[in-house]
Amino acid sequence: MKKMVTDTMLMPAYVSRFSCIGGECEDTCCGGWGIPVDQDSFLYYQSCLDPVLQPLIAKHVKRNSESNSHSNYGHLELTKDHCRCCGFLTDKKLCLIQERLGAKALSDTCANYPRTISRFGDMHQMTLTLSCPEAARLALLYSDAFDLVGQVQTVSQTSVSRIKSVNGLPLSAMDDVRTLVVQILRSQEISLSNRLKLIGIFCERLTELLNQKRMDSLPQLIQDQENDLESGAAMASLTDHAELLDVQAQIPALFFLGCREGLPSPHLRRVLDEAAKGLGIGEGLPPDGPALVRAYEQGLPRLNSALKAVPWLLEHYLLNEMLREYFPWASGNPIQRYSTFILRFAITRLLLVGRAAAQETLLTPAELAETIQVSCRHFLHDDHLTKKVEQSLRESDWNGLERLHSLL
Numbered sequence: 001m002k003k004m005v006t007d008t009m010l011m012p013a014y015v016s017r018f019s020c021i022g023g024e025c026e027d028t029c030c031g032g033w034g035i036p037v038d039q040d041s042f043l044y045y046q047s048c049l050d051p052v053l054q055p056l057i058a059k060h061v062k063r064n065s066e067s068n069s070h071s072n073y074g075h076l077e078l079t080k081d082h083c084r085c086c087g088f089l090t091d092k093k094l095c096l097i098q099e100r101l102g103a104k105a106l107s108d109t110c111a112n113y114p115r116t117i118s119r120f121g122d123m124h125q126m127t128l129t130l131s132c133p134e135a136a137r138l139a140l141l142y143s144d145a146f147d148l149v150g151q152v153q154t155v156s157q158t159s160v161s162r163i164k165s166v167n168g169l170p171l172s173a174m175d176d177v178r179t180l181v182v183q184i185l186r187s188q189e190i191s192l193s194n195r196l197k198l199i200g201i202f203c204e205r206l207t208e209l210l211n212q213k214r215m216d217s218l219p220q221l222i223q224d225q226e227n228d229l230e231s232g233a234a235m236a237s238l239t240d241h242a243e244l245l246d247v248q249a250q251i252p253a254l255f256f257l258g259c260r261e262g263l264p265s266p267h268l269r270r271v272l273d274e275a276a277k278g279l280g281i282g283e284g285l286p287p288d289g290p291a292l293v294r295a296y297e298q299g300l301p302r303l304n305s306a307l308k309a310v311p312w313l314l315e316h317y318l319l320n321e322m323l324r325e326y327f328p329w330a331s332g333n334p335i336q337r338y339s340t341f342i343l344r345f346a347i348t349r350l351l352l353v354g355r356a357a358a359q360e361t362l363l364t365p366a367e368l369a370e371t372i373q374v375s376c377r378h379f380l381h382d383d384h385l386t387k388k389v390e391q392s393l394r395e396s397d398w399n400g401l402e403r404l405h406s407l408l
């Protein structure tokens with residue numbers, strides 16, 4: 001019997017509006033990914049006597065022999081055909097476990113997706129991953145999507161990740177940092193690229209302070225940043241650089257290469273193929289540098305024109321990533337988190353520019369949201385790719401602020 005927790009959870013308004021559209025969904029969350037099974041669900045499935053489910057459980061529910069963790073006790077083995085789907089997915093794209101045993105029988109991962117639930121001190125927070133198309137539409141297409149609301153939710157206790165103190169900092173101080181970073185990102189009077197640069201400068205100072213174990217200076221650092229933001233002095237710390245479109249195109253394109261093989265979903269393939277076509281990137285081939293930059297130069301103004309219909313779209317996407325990951329407090333130090341964050345943004349923008357360049361008409365708001373969903377689904381929430389990105393940043397000089405800012 002799972003232990004459940006019921007609480008009024010803090011969430012952006014779009015999260016409170018979400019419900020899964022099931023068989024109507026153009027993608028499926030059950031394809032191509034490893035699906036962990038928590039211990040309670042694993043043991044429940046093993047004791048299941050349902051005659052339809054029993055053979056499928058024997059075939060698809062596997063123990064992770066090297067793991068003792070509750071949440072990663074087992075996994076659902078995907079089908080071996082081209083779709084690499086969950087073995088319990090019906091022809092109507094519905095879940096057979098849910099159909100025969102009810103929603104209560106779903107594992108934590110399946111019951112919660114696309115939700116991420118965290119506990120910060122006494123407060124629960126719920127966000128959604130934008131790798132779900134319905135979540136992406138709700139988060140990206142509505143201007144009020146990120147008004148914060150409280151809503152009562154019941155979730156299993158084991159699906160809640162508890163945010164722990166970093167370097168002995170009180171949770172309240174960590175929350176002050178997070179609030180400041182969100183405040184910078186929402187300062188719409190400043191251009192988005194400058195907002196991201198200001199966050200980078202702050203993350204660098206914060207990392208320095210943590211490395212030197214000067215935690216008692218944190219309130220002053222936050223206060224100074226707030227004052228600078230209010231007075232406009234923060235902008236003076238930014239050097240005026242022309243946009244480096246060649247860097248914006250070529251660096252993220254390195255991660256785009258080779259990532260389109262064996263795609264499980266026609267939906268993903270269609271969007272990625274269109275972006276690749278717009279950028280002139282052939283499958284498995286290294287991009288022709290000058291042609292890629294030319295395509296990027298043509299696509300970027302078209303993307304900017306398309307964004308006029310939903311001017312908040314990129315800010316919402318970044319805000320969601322920040323809230324979901326407790327930026328900058330997830331693993332690694334703040335400047336490492338920032339490096340990964342910026343590179344992911346650059347990859348997503350590259351896809352948007354590619355699609356904008358490929359189409360004769362301007363991308364619609366729905367197509368913009370769809371492209372971000374595909375980017376999150378395929379690139380951003382793939383642990384393997386994230387590790388690859390982080391390793392590449394570590395091995396190259398691409399984690400210095402100046403270089404990262406050239407991506408903006």
Ligand code: SF4
Nearest residue numbers: 020021025029132134
């Ligand atoms: S991706 Fe989202 S909308 Fe689609 S089936 Fe999964 S949870 Fe439902």
